[in-house]
Amino acid sequence: MKEHKKLAGVASLALAACMLLSACGNNGGGAATSAKSASTANNTAGYGTDIRTIAATDSSKLPASAANRKGTLVIGVADMSGKFNYLFSESADDWHVAVPVSGQCLMNNDNKGNLIDGTASMTVDKAGLTYTFKLKYDDKYSDGSPVKPEDYVNFFKVICDKSYDGPIDSLVPYNVIGAKDYYDGKADDISGIKVLDSKTIQIKLSKVNTSAEYALGSAYPISTAKYGKLIQHGNLSAFKNLDMTKYITNGAYTLESYKQGQNATLKANPNFCLGAPKIQNIIVKSVAEGTEMQAVTTGEVDVDDEVTANDDQISIGKAAKFVNMQLEPTLGYGWVGLNHKNPLFQDQKVRQALMYAIDRKDVVKSVYSNYAHVQNINQTAENWLYTTKGINTYDYNLDKAAQLLKEAGWTKDSSGNLTKNGKPFKFTFTATKGNAVTDVLIPSMISSYKKLGINMSAEYVDWPTLQNKFKKLTYDMSFMAWGLNPNPDDSYVYKTGGSENYLGYSNKELDKAYAAALSTPDKTARKAAYAKVYQIINKDLPCFIIYQRSDCIAYNSRFKTFKCSPYIQLYQQYQNLELK
Amino acid sequence: MIPILLGVSIIVFALVAAIPGDVIDAQFGTSKLPAAKIAELKNALGFNQPVWQRYFTWLGNALHGDFGYSFQYNEPVSAVIHSFIWNSFLLAIVSFGLEMAIAIPIGVLSATKVHSVFDVIFTVVAFAGISLPSFFLALLLQKIFSVDLGWLPLEGMTSVGMNLTGGAYIGDVIQHMILPVICLTMMGIGGMMRYVRTSMLEVINQDYIRTARSKGLSERVVIYKHALKNAAIPIMTFIGNAIPGLFSGALITETVFGWPGIGKIFLTSITKRDYMFIMGYIMLVALLIMLGNLISDILYSVADPRIRLK
Numbered sequence: 001m002k003e004h005k006k007l008a009g010v011a012s013l014a015l016a017a018c019m020l021l022s023a024c025g026n027n028g029g030g031a032a033t034s035a036k037s038a039s040t041a042n043n044t045a046g047y048g049t050d051i052r053t054i055a056a057t058d059s060s061k062l063p064a065s066a067a068n069r070k071g072t073l074v075i076g077v078a079d080m081s082g083k084f085n086y087l088f089s090e091s092a093d094d095w096h097v098a099v100p101v102s103g104q105c106l107m108n109n110d111n112k113g114n115l116i117d118g119t120a121s122m123t124v125d126k127a128g129l130t131y132t133f134k135l136k137y138d139d140k141y142s143d144g145s146p147v148k149p150e151d152y153v154n155f156f157k158v159i160c161d162k163s164y165d166g167p168i169d170s171l172v173p174y175n176v177i178g179a180k181d182y183y184d185g186k187a188d189d190i191s192g193i194k195v196l197d198s199k200t201i202q203i204k205l206s207k208v209n210t211s212a213e214y215a216l217g218s219a220y221p222i223s224t225a226k227y228g229k230l231i232q233h234g235n236l237s238a239f240k241n242l243d244m245t246k247y248i249t250n251g252a253y254t255l256e257s258y259k260q261g262q263n264a265t266l267k268a269n270p271n272f273c274l275g276a277p278k279i280q281n282i283i284v285k286s287v288a289e290g291t292e293m294q295a296v297t298t299g300e301v302d303v304d305d306e307v308t309a310n311d312d313q314i315s316i317g318k319a320a321k322f323v324n325m326q327l328e329p330t331l332g333y334g335w336v337g338l339n340h341k342n343p344l345f346q347d348q349k350v351r352q353a354l355m356y357a358i359d360r361k362d363v364v365k366s367v368y369s370n371y372a373h374v375q376n377i378n379q380t381a382e383n384w385l386y387t388t389k390g391i392n393t394y395d396y397n398l399d400k401a402a403q404l405l406k407e408a409g410w411t412k413d414s415s416g417n418l419t420k421n422g423k424p425f426k427f428t429f430t431a432t433k434g435n436a437v438t439d440v441l442i443p444s445m446i447s448s449y450k451k452l453g454i455n456m457s458a459e460y461v462d463w464p465t466l467q468n469k470f471k472k473l474t475y476d477m478s479f480m481a482w483g484l485n486p487n488p489d490d491s492y493v494y495k496t497g498g499s500e501n502y503l504g505y506s507n508k509e510l511d512k513a514y515a516a517a518l519s520t521p522d523k524t525a526r527k528a529a530y531a532k533v534y535q536i537i538n539k540d541l542p543c544f545i546i547y548q549r550s551d552c553i554a555y556n557s558r559f560k561t562f563k564c565s566p567y568i569q570l571y572q573q574y575q576n577l578e579l580k
Numbered sequence: 581m582i583p584i585l586l587g588v589s590i591i592v593f594a595l596v597a598a599i600p601g602d603v604i605d606a607q608f609g610t611s612k613l614p615a616a617k618i619a620e621l622k623n624a625l626g627f628n629q630p631v632w633q634r635y636f637t638w639l640g641n642a643l644h645g646d647f648g649y650s651f652q653y654n655e656p657v658s659a660v661i662h663s664f665i666w667n668s669f670l671l672a673i674v675s676f677g678l679e680m681a682i683a684i685p686i687g688v689l690s691a692t693k694v695h696s697v698f699d700v701i702f703t704v705v706a707f708a709g710i711s712l713p714s715f716f717l718a719l720l721l722q723k724i725f726s727v728d729l730g731w732l733p734l735e736g737m738t739s740v741g742m743n744l745t746g747g748a749y750i751g752d753v754i755q756h757m758i759l760p761v762i763c764l765t766m767m768g769i770g771g772m773m774r775y776v777r778t779s780m781l782e783v784i785n786q787d788y789i790r791t792a793r794s795k796g797l798s799e800r801v802v803i804y805k806h807a808l809k810n811a812a813i814p815i816m817t818f819i820g821n822a823i824p825g826l827f828s829g830a831l832i833t834e835t836v837f838g839w840p841g842i843g844k845i846f847l848t849s850i851t852k853r854d855y856m857f858i859m860g861y862i863m864l865v866a867l868l869i870m871l872g873n874l875i876s877d878i879l880y881s882v883a884d885p886r887i888r889l890k
Binding site: 065069074083291297300463465 | 600621652653654655660663664667722726727730733734735736737738739740741742835836837838840844845848851852853
């Protein structure tokens with residue numbers, strides 16, 4: 001299981017989120033689909049849930065260049081930076097190499113985000129404070145040396161080191177005993193993590209945190225014999241700059257070579273504990289943005305999981321006849337953020353009015369056609385926690401919006417503009433240029449809000465500037481996208497003082513609901529606790545959740561077995577792929 | 581040259597520093613890294629220092645050949661430039677050679693047959709080449725020759741999964757180069773052709789050309805020995821000025837054809853606020869521009885003995 005949550009610029013969402021998160025296709029647009037997906041997701045298990053596949057119609061059309069590539073699979077990605085040490089790797093493109101090459105984790109997850117055994121099985125004591133991982137295999141690294149439980153501890157030491165600047169959380173927020181002392185340099189070891197015997201790792205928390213299992217389960221071994229010396233407490237630069245070519249791993253593949261900006265060649269690890277991969281060589285190749293589908297149809301790559309899901313691309317794939325296409329919902333959602341430090345947005349009724357006045361269905365249809373649907377909560381329908389109970393769908397309704405604004409004390413002046421205490425309702429929407437969503441969303445919002453007497457204007461900045469504005473809360477309203485992953489805890493986004501609460505939002509009731517969800521080990525009770533979280537967010541609207549879109553994975557007819565789903569990405573699956 | 585380079589470095593450094601956000605914001609701006617750690621990282625990179633102090637630190641290191649570390653690639657700037665610049669150069673030098681080989685004779689012929697059918701046809705072609713957006717031309721070439729006809733590779737620099745070596749490898753790279761080279765050549769040919777034509781037209785009407793003709797010299801000698809040599813001075817300026825372009829990369833063409841060149845990397849470095857790379861790259865281009873001018877000056881004296889370097 002690999003864990004990642006990221007704020008993705010929507011400009012980069014097509015790229016970043018579709019990969020970072022994962023994708024799994026829905027059956028095409030509209031809010032109705034959302035509810036349908038939900039029921040399907042709750043009733044089925046295993047691969048194929050909610051995934052729509054458009055199958056190849058004539059395998060004989062496969063170009064000779066692809067057919068002749070015996071034993072080698074070519075995967076297309078947008079742009080690799082070469083950061084293949086997973087602990088420091090930040091883009092989904094790099095993960096296509098970093099994930100299989102860095103190591104196999106203690107735990108995996110299934111298609112609904114539930115944790116399942118990886119290289120270990122996990123047990124949690126009744127109090128929810130002690131996690132015990134039993135290693136299941138006589139696991140070996142790619143060079144034949146044995147994997148030791150201490151090697152998993154190296155992973156924890158890296159992420160808890162003060163000098164670690166990678167994207168993964170330390171264990172401090174998960175209340176692991178001794179993590180803070182290790183971070184502060186007061187201890188040489190993390191006292192709460194103990195290797196009990198050659199197969200057992202025990203980790204103790206000081207306070208229950210239900211999301212800790214995801215963080216702990218994502219550890220993979222880093223050979224102490226080979227790399228132990230590079231992991232120096234307080235100075236990880238040698239480990240960060242490690243050349244990953246020929247890296248000793250317990251992962252499915254090793255990195256044989258990398259040509260910067262071009263391609264990376266991976267070789268199957270015969271010692272892989274879950275069974276030797278069936279494909280011997282994999283080449284991950286950079287493909288120019290916008291030509292992903294053409295790269296598959298010309299036979300230059302065998303699979304690309306970054307194809308934009310739209311009618312044009314699908315028809316190109318269909319016309320080639322030998323291309324299969326898997327459509328699946330992106331694990332993530334696009335949302336409009338409000339700065340709650342701005343007095344305009346501090347009234348719940350005003351926020352609800354603004355939400356009612358966004359024609360989300362129309363915007364989503366215009367931008368994504370049938371390849372996205374309106375989203376109402378901050379969780380995907382694929383997840384075991386998803387709910388529609390008590391969730392308002394905020395269907396477009398200007399009358400309702402006008403009514404709510406009136407109740408909030410806003411009245412129209414003689415020129416039709418809304419005012420309250422002599423102040424006009426006026427704000428600016430900050431966006432990045434050339435964004436397909438805001439290009440449609442902003443004019444639609446301006447037009448609807450104008451009818452209500454609200455004056456919304458737009459300004460455009462680049463992505464780093466927008467991030468800066470978010471961080472400093474110097475915006476009124478903006479558009480962003482969040483990725484989701486198996487760990488449902490997104491309290492840091494919405495709770496008071498959350499590390500990624502870029503909304504300036506605070507709601508004591510929601511804080512309590514999150515605290516309850518994080519301290520409830522029982523899964524049934526936790527599901528109810530999270531339902532409350534989603535209901536509060538849906539009612540109080542810290543932000544306006546707009547849509548969830550689809551991803552498209554195009555792959556040719558060379559495959560005998562092709563598996564992949566929103567929660568189990570292609571790069572986590574290489575060992576399960578098989579060519580004819 | 582040195583004062584100019586210093587001036588360029590000051591202006592570019594000041595402009596880069598004025599862009600909102602820095603590399604740490606771009607990389608970790610919205611991540612969960614604690615504020616204290618972000619502050620530490622900024623501190624380590626000197627972002628809390630005044631701009632002038634940062635400039636002198638950068639300058640000091642640059643003078644010792646250290647252009648800093650590229651955050652985007654986690655490698656020294658010089659290594660990143662080295663990895664990509666030669667790929668750009670390969671594309672550029674081939675297309676530039678073709679441009680000259682095609683544009684100079686056509687430009688000369690157009691000038692000698694001014695207003696003829698030949699001249700009109702190539703003037704139209706030249707303007708079409710100048711006016712066509714490169715992304716459009718690139719996509720059109722891809723559509724026709726890669727997707728529809730399947731004659732040439734769609735993108736990239738080499739075919740993967742084939743383990744080619746020696747001649748087969750070179751042949752493979754050449755195959756991948758054909759479309760981007762056609763694209764770059766078509767874009768560049770028009771401008772150069774018009775430049776040669778104008779230079780030649782100016783010279784052809786001079787008295788000494790009339791004199792040469794009245795001496796009974798053949799038209800071939802008049803045009804190619806007397807006229808072209810004199811028209812060569814402005815053409816050499818053009819060629820000299822093109823030198824930095826050979827190394828700076830063709831942003832759009834490289835992007836569309838997935839060519840691993842420096843132009844594409846530079847654009848990404850701006851959005852990622854990879855300051856060290858931006859500075860290193862711009863200083864390299866500035867140096868090349870000056871070298872280009874110097875080479876133009878030297879070539880002047882070759883073409884025209886009256887001009888001597890002092």
